[in-house]
Amino acid sequence: xxxxxxxxxxxxxxxxxxxxxxxxxxxxxxxxxxxxxxxxxxxxxxxxxxxxxxxxxxxxxxxxxxxxxxxxxxxxxxxxxxxxxxxxxxxxxxxxxxxxxxxxxxxxxxxxxxxxxxxxxxxxxxxxxxxxxxxxxxxxxxxxxxxxxxxxxxxxxxxxxxxxxxxxxxxxxxxxxxxxxxxxxxxxxxxxxxxxxxxxxxxxxxxxxxxxxxxxxxxxxxxxxxxxxxxxxxxxxxxxxxxxxxxxxxxxxxxxxxxxxxxxxxxxxxxxxxxxxxxxxxxxxxxxxxxxxxxxxxxxxxxxxxxxxxxxxxxxxxxxxxxxxxxxxxxxxxxxxxxxxxxxxxxxxxxxxxxxxxxxxxxxxxxxxxxxxxxxxxxxxxxxxxxxxxxxxxxxxxxxxxxxxxx
Amino acid sequence: xxxxxxxxxxxxxxxxxxxxxxxxxxxxxxxxxxxxxxxxxxxxxxxxxxxxxxxxxxxxxxxxxxxxxxxxxxxxxxxxxxxxxxxxxxxxxxxxxxxxxxxxxxxxxxxxxxxxxxxxxxxxxxxxxxxxxxxxxxxxxxxxxxxxxxxxxxxxxxxxxxxxxxxxxxxxxxxxxxxxxxxxxxxxxxxxxxxxxxxxxxxxxxxxxxxxxxxxxxxxxxxxxxxxxxxxxxxxxxxxxxxxxxxxxxxxxxxxxxxxxxxxxxxxxxxxxxxxxxxxxxxxxxxxxxxxxxxxxxxxxxxxxxxxxxxxxxxxxxxxxxxxxxxxxxxxxxxxxxxxxxxxxxxxxxxxxxxxxxxxxxxxxxxxxxxxxxxxxxxxxxxxxxxxxxxxxxxxxxxxxxxxxxx
Numbered sequence: 001x002x003x004x005x006x007x008x009x010x011x012x013x014x015x016x017x018x019x020x021x022x023x024x025x026x027x028x029x030x031x032x033x034x035x036x037x038x039x040x041x042x043x044x045x046x047x048x049x050x051x052x053x054x055x056x057x058x059x060x061x062x063x064x065x066x067x068x069x070x071x072x073x074x075x076x077x078x079x080x081x082x083x084x085x086x087x088x089x090x091x092x093x094x095x096x097x098x099x100x101x102x103x104x105x106x107x108x109x110x111x112x113x114x115x116x117x118x119x120x121x122x123x124x125x126x127x128x129x130x131x132x133x134x135x136x137x138x139x140x141x142x143x144x145x146x147x148x149x150x151x152x153x154x155x156x157x158x159x160x161x162x163x164x165x166x167x168x169x170x171x172x173x174x175x176x177x178x179x180x181x182x183x184x185x186x187x188x189x190x191x192x193x194x195x196x197x198x199x200x201x202x203x204x205x206x207x208x209x210x211x212x213x214x215x216x217x218x219x220x221x222x223x224x225x226x227x228x229x230x231x232x233x234x235x236x237x238x239x240x241x242x243x244x245x246x247x248x249x250x251x252x253x254x255x256x257x258x259x260x261x262x263x264x265x266x267x268x269x270x271x272x273x274x275x276x277x278x279x280x281x282x283x284x285x286x287x288x289x290x291x292x293x294x295x296x297x298x299x300x301x302x303x304x305x306x307x308x309x310x311x312x313x314x315x316x317x318x319x320x321x322x323x324x325x326x327x328x329x330x331x332x333x334x335x336x337x338x339x340x341x342x343x344x345x346x347x348x349x350x351x352x353x354x355x356x357x358x359x360x361x362x363x364x365x366x367x368x369x370x371x372x373x374x375x376x377x378x379x380x381x382x383x384x385x386x387x388x389x390x391x392x393x394x395x396x397x398x399x400x401x402x403x404x405x406x407x
Numbered sequence: 408x409x410x411x412x413x414x415x416x417x418x419x420x421x422x423x424x425x426x427x428x429x430x431x432x433x434x435x436x437x438x439x440x441x442x443x444x445x446x447x448x449x450x451x452x453x454x455x456x457x458x459x460x461x462x463x464x465x466x467x468x469x470x471x472x473x474x475x476x477x478x479x480x481x482x483x484x485x486x487x488x489x490x491x492x493x494x495x496x497x498x499x500x501x502x503x504x505x506x507x508x509x510x511x512x513x514x515x516x517x518x519x520x521x522x523x524x525x526x527x528x529x530x531x532x533x534x535x536x537x538x539x540x541x542x543x544x545x546x547x548x549x550x551x552x553x554x555x556x557x558x559x560x561x562x563x564x565x566x567x568x569x570x571x572x573x574x575x576x577x578x579x580x581x582x583x584x585x586x587x588x589x590x591x592x593x594x595x596x597x598x599x600x601x602x603x604x605x606x607x608x609x610x611x612x613x614x615x616x617x618x619x620x621x622x623x624x625x626x627x628x629x630x631x632x633x634x635x636x637x638x639x640x641x642x643x644x645x646x647x648x649x650x651x652x653x654x655x656x657x658x659x660x661x662x663x664x665x666x667x668x669x670x671x672x673x674x675x676x677x678x679x680x681x682x683x684x685x686x687x688x689x690x691x692x693x694x695x696x697x698x699x700x701x702x703x704x705x706x707x708x709x710x711x712x713x714x715x716x717x718x719x720x721x722x723x724x725x726x727x728x729x730x731x732x733x734x735x736x737x738x739x740x741x742x743x744x745x746x747x748x749x750x751x752x753x754x755x756x757x758x759x760x761x762x763x764x765x766x767x768x769x770x771x772x773x774x775x776x777x778x779x780x781x782x783x784x785x786x787x788x789x790x791x792x793x794x795x796x797x798x799x800x801x802x803x804x805x806x807x808x809x810x811x812x813x814x
Contacts, residue, residue: 018581020574023811044813058813070811076577078813083582167427167721170483174425175490179715198721263669265693278685278712286672304714305685308586314574314605315808316723401722404430404477406451406465406485 005038006131006339008104011052012060013045014077014139015110015117019153020160020317021325022139025109026079027072028329029137030060036337039105048082048110049117053093055101072326075312077109085113091120099130105336109137109329112145115344116367122342135332136344136363139325141311143190144370147361148346152328155321155396157184157310158194163401164306166198169205169237170403176235177300178226178288179205182281184310186243189213189373191310193385194393195239198400205237206384212243213372214382216252218259223291225383230292242280242305256283260290278305318398324356331358354395412445413538413746415511418459419467420452421484421546422517422524426560427567427724428732429546432516433486434479435736436544437467443744446512455489455517456524460500462508479733482719484516492520498527506537512743516544516736519552522751523774529749542739543751543770546732548718550597551777554768555753559735562728562803564591564717565601570808571713573605576612576644577810583642584707585633585695586612589688591717593650596620596780598717600792601800602646605807612644613791619650620779621789623659625666630698632790637699649687649712663690667697685712725805731763738765761802 012029014022026044033039044058045051058079063071071078086094098106098121108118115136125132138145141157161183172179183192189211196206207229210216229236244252254272257264260283265273273279281303293299328345335343343360350357377389419436421429433451440446451465452458465486470478478485493501505513505528515525522543532539545552548564568590579586590599596618603613614636617623636643651659661679664671667690672680680686688710700706735752742750750767757764784796 014581018578046814063813067811067813070809071813072811073809074577074811075574077581078577078811080814081581163721163723164716164719167482167719168715170481170485170721171425171715171719174421174484174488265689277689277710279689282672282684282686302715303684304716305712306714306716307711308575308578308709309571309711309713309716312571312574312578314570314577314810315806316570399722402477402480403721404474404479404481404485406470406474406478407453407487 006104006133007038007040008102009041009043010039010105010107011043011045011057011098011103012079012107013048013052013109014079014081015048015108015114016081016083017141017311018076018081019139019141019311020075020156020313021152021321022076022109023074023078024072024322024325025137025139025152025329027068028326029107029333030068032330032333032337033105034061044079047080049084049086049090049094050082051080052097055097075314075317086117086120088120091117091124095121095124098132104132106132106134107137107332109139111140111142112366112368112370115363118342119363119367122363133336133340134342135336136366137328137332138344138346138366141191142185142188144188145366146369146371147344147365149349149356150347150396152321152325154190155318155324155398157191158197158393159318159397159400160310160313160316161191161194161306162197162397163316165195165206165237165239166401166403172205172235172237173407175300177302178230178236178238180238180240180281180284180303182240182242182303182305184306185212185241187212188370189241192239192241193373193377193389194397196385197390197393197397198403200403203233206239207233207236208238209384210238210240210244211373211378212241212245214378215247216244218246218252218255223288226288227292240280240284253280253283256287260286278303281305318396320396320398327358335360413511413540414445414447415509416448416450417446417512417514418450418452418464418505418510419486419514420455420459420516421486421488422455422515422521423488423490424548424718425483425488426546426548426718427482427563427720428559428728429483429516430481430485431479431729431732432544432546432559432736434475435733436514436740437475439737439740439744440512441468451486454487456491456493456497456501457489458487459504462504482721482724493524493527495527498524498531502528502531505539511539513539513541514544514739516546518547518549519773519775519777522770525749526770526774529770540743540747541749542743543773544735544739545751545753545773548598549592549595551595552773553776553778554751554772556756556763557754557803559728559732561597562725562731562805564598565604565800566725566804566807567717567720567723568598568601568713569604569804570723572602572613572644572646573808573810579612579642579644580814582707584709585637585643585645587645587647587688587691587710589647589649589710589712591713592619592648594619595777596648599646599648600780600784600796601804603792604797604800604804605810607810610640613646614640614643615645616791617645617647617651618780618785619648619652621785622654623651625653625659625662630695633695634699647687647691660687660690663694667693685710688712725803727803727805734765742767
């Protein structure tokens with residue numbers, strides 16, 4: 001693995017939906033790269049691949065130590081992010097910019113699409129025998145990257161969601177009713193599953209958890225589930241992923257809109273808008289009122305869509321997630337400095353007491369495809385999570401809030 | 408103020424929308440009352456006035472010290488809360504229950520309606536020469552009680568809102584666009600005003616703040632405001648109270664629904680549903696897209712309704728608010744034990760370094776009416792808050808999140 005130090009410039013970029021710890025990875029990479037003499041210039045790309053193409057760079061060595069430390073603590077992409085998913089032509093432009101600036105080290109912090117961008121660019125470099133060490137540093141609140149045990153960003157989002165549910169369950173015990181909370185996750189239910197991490201016993205919410213991996217039978221099972229819990233506890237707290245679908249693979253928000261005679265917002269391509277709107281929660285609430293409210297003197301139903309604070313709430317990141325995101329950034333830099341050509345940083349969980357070690361994953365194995373919540377993390381009826389999931393997720397969220405009860 | 412110790416039982420109840428520190432006040436009162444020999448039984452009313460009428464009580468002396476301490480840290484009403492606003496007949500029942508159980512000390516933790524309930528019951532007791540020491544312990548995230556400098560519960564909600572906005576502003580700088588966040592507050596803008604407490608400079612959001620105390624000119628001023636900020640910073644973060652109204656005193660959510668051809672959910676009395684729905688944020692977003700999006704290649708507009716986590720998020724209360732809520736509970740107990748007959752605990756802010764002292768307010772001065780955000784806390788154009796507000800609110804929220812920026 002040791003080779004003659006490759007001399008040239010380095011570029012770091014951030015991509016996709018931000019997390020509370022994406023800047024920890026940035027600072028981790030900077031810490032490792034900044035002292036190295038073979039790195040001539042250490043550049044940050046403004047808004048990811050856009051900044052590379054526009055040649056919009058920031059000199060990362062000029063940032064003072066105390067500013068870097070504050071940036072590490074701050075949610076969202078300090079360099080600016082981008083939603084661009086480069087095709088071959090776009091990657092060509094990126095590679096040209098790298099060749100022009102003698103960039104020999106490229107670090108891209110992002111999800112599976114960013115891993116794919118890194119893969120394409122690395123292949124272009126290899127094809128022209130341009131030595132470019134290319135590393136993907138994982139981040140996503142969705143926790144849906146393959147190969148790795150879990151993703152930086154997930155633990156903090158999970159901590160936020162668990163704390164929101166824990167407090168909200170106490171609120172819903174104070175003034176009992178049905179409470180629906182819609183959690184981010186279009187395709188994978190990892191974050192929604194985290195809702196119950198602060199639970200102490202069976203009476204605690206969330207009493208029902210619906211994830212995109214399991215079909216949501218709106219007509220019968222869903223209403224029955226809620227009625228059963230409500231009869232038992234006098235209240236019901238529900239966690240539902242924004243991407244849940246019914247038995248015909250129709251998004252639940254669309255299916256409900258049809259039933260209730262509501263309009264569904266659609267984007268310019270005609271696709272229903274699933275996030276950035278309170279519609280799913282509102283429709284689920286209306287549906288339950290219609291189905292279960294009749295004849296009940298007071299049947300209180302409320303819905304919240306937890307929204308962007310899940311990924312961006314300031315001052316409440318998981319300390320475990322922070323340390324691991326920093327480690328992922330440092331490790332990517334180490335791999336590149338050691339002479340490794342490309343890869344993605346992945347975590348492996350040691351047996352026994354929780355501890356992770358890093359290993360190099362192939363870019364192609366992390367790129368594009370994603371990882372669903374496995375079946376053994378979802379209970380048999382498909383409306384909750386299992387102890388195996390809690391065991392998996394608890395170490396990732398760091399400290400959970402103190403909850404005390406009188407009833 | 409010293410009189411012969413009044414012997415009898417004591418009842419504590421919690422009322423209205425919970426806060427993150429309402430249990431601190433409960434525990435503060437228990438700490439003071441539990442050791443007193445003249446308090447025969449120390450009872451908690453399950454679900455406020457309902458529990459009193461139903462004779463559903465909990466023996467508060469039986470709760471272990473460590474459980475009490477965990478309860479103090481937990482959001483929402485540990486005794487259960489109630490939305491009942493007792494009329495004379497209801498108060499009569501409460502008073503009968505008190506007489507039956509020889510209750511001589513009554514502590515009611517709640518907002519202005521709870522102060523009014525305490526006032527009515529105390530007058531009934533006085534009219535029949537039944538000695539009942541009756542104290543209201545303030546709590547509300549709305550911060551709208553009169554007489555007191557500020558209310559327990561507000562500092563924690565304000566800390567949550569400020570941290571949500573600070574992180575969300577960094578998110579919106581990462582992937583620039585217009586971001587609307589709807590904040591709790593039907594009549595008063597105190598909580599919405601707190602959105603900017605973590606701001607470091609003029610470029611930081613929230614760039615615009617709309618509160619119910621100021622008319623929202625939807626047609627011209629609002630759209631102009633957003634366009635101006637967006638042109639200047641390439642992004643715009645907006646804080647808006649759920650209760651904002653237009654120039655005809657129509658709730659903005661209703662005015663927008665009419666403009667956009669949307670339906671507004673109404674309750675059984677025909678009143679538009681203002682909270683517990685994402686409609687205001689969604690409608691404001693649609694309206695801005697319609698007015699400003701035309702011809703722009705990418706005009707990203709997103710809306711979140713911050714919802715119940717504002718009052719119930721676990722593990723993130725303001726340490727100042729926690730201590731003050733505990734103090735309010737202890738002080739109410741002290742007043743009653745000293746022989747004072749009735750009142751509400753109020754805070755006075757000392758000059759110089761932040762510090763509060765308590766004083767007794769008259770129940771009638773705190774009951775029913777509320778306190779708006781004063782005009783000098785709102786900027787001249789009515790779309791932001793002033794330094795005078797920041798100076799007022801900053802000491803209440805305790806520690807704010809660290810924010811570091813590269814751009």
